[in-house]
Amino acid sequence: MGVGIIIRDHNGNFLSACRQLLDEVTSPEIAEALAIRHAVTLTRDEDLDRIILVSDCLSVIQRIGSPHRDRSLVGVIMEDVKTLATSLSSVSCRHVNRFCNNSAHSLARRAEPSGSSFYRFVIPEFIRDKLCIDVF
Template sequence: MYSSGSVFLLVLYFNFVLLLRWPVWQASGLGWQGGGSMASDFRIWLGDLYQHADKELFAQILLTLWAIWLGRNRWVFEGIRDEPYVTVGKAAMLWHDFSEAAVTQGNLTRSRPLIHWRPPQMGVYKINVDGALFKEHHCVGLGVIVRDWEGQVIAASSKKLSGTFPVAVVEAMAVRYALVLAHELGLHSVEVEGNSIEVVNVLNLSETFRTPPGLIIEDILTYASQFFDMASFGHIHREGNEVAHGLTHYASNIDDVCVWIEDIPEFIRDQFLVDLYQVPDS
């Protein structure tokens, strides 16, 4: 399942990488795992881990190390040093892709099931968010759709902000705006869902870093703890986030912000109805 060449590269360069990327390993939440000291004898540690850890944990650790290695290459060959949250997010994406990859057995192939929007549990409001950068207009767009456990719309919004920012910053801005809107609507229990696995992963780690995305993440976590009885953050594929995606792209056509209360704009009505049809009868 794992090539000997990949493991060899990780072993050969790990002592160098460890010194540079220790904050990433801390942020991953995986800990040392296994016996012995990773720093003093990585070969023994990896062998012990392979023998005693369950296969899922072993895969997660290898993929995290691989993300660290890729980050090291970007720094050495491109002069780009990724922040810890970026590397952790890439590791999460590698694991997500690995765990959902098609599994072939003989002539049978199991593909990833269709992804669609699912309602929250009763009493909780689901907020789908999205963010996009429009370089040609020198602005960003934020899209937010708030629905209840029956799939009925509570509010929808498109917001435009001037300037250009890294994609992770824009996605974090969308989450922050969603919480502000939910608080203004008087909601107390929310489930925020977006298709940026990097941002969702860092939010669920409750780790913050002194970077622009990190400062927004810290603000999101503080805001959520102050104004909500319950706030959770989840990832959804783009296929299940089309309503928020449409609201985001509409933002490039407005001057500031549009909010629809208990209504849905015509340009996303069809996709909203598709989501609504997925809600099981009560």
């Protein structure tokens, strides 16, 4: 399974993107949780400290906001996300429908076994059209 991450500024302008293949992950919910954890790490590494996490996976968004301890595999990943997020000044989460997350899904579908790909300030050609129609 692949993950795709798009980072935009406060005006919605493209800053960077990442795609990565996840070996032996077969659950879409776990893949989404791992993508969110990777996104938080990536934004922290890029010195961004105010972020809005956007996902079309409602259960993962709800788990991030839940104060209850979740002992499932997804819950463990979400606890890691919460811990990583404490180093940022502002983190909020938003659920969107899949149509609004098309460019990230296109990145995920093009993840390659050779490792992750990172794009900074240059929009990958294969998501350019989709990025323009993603609406939050």
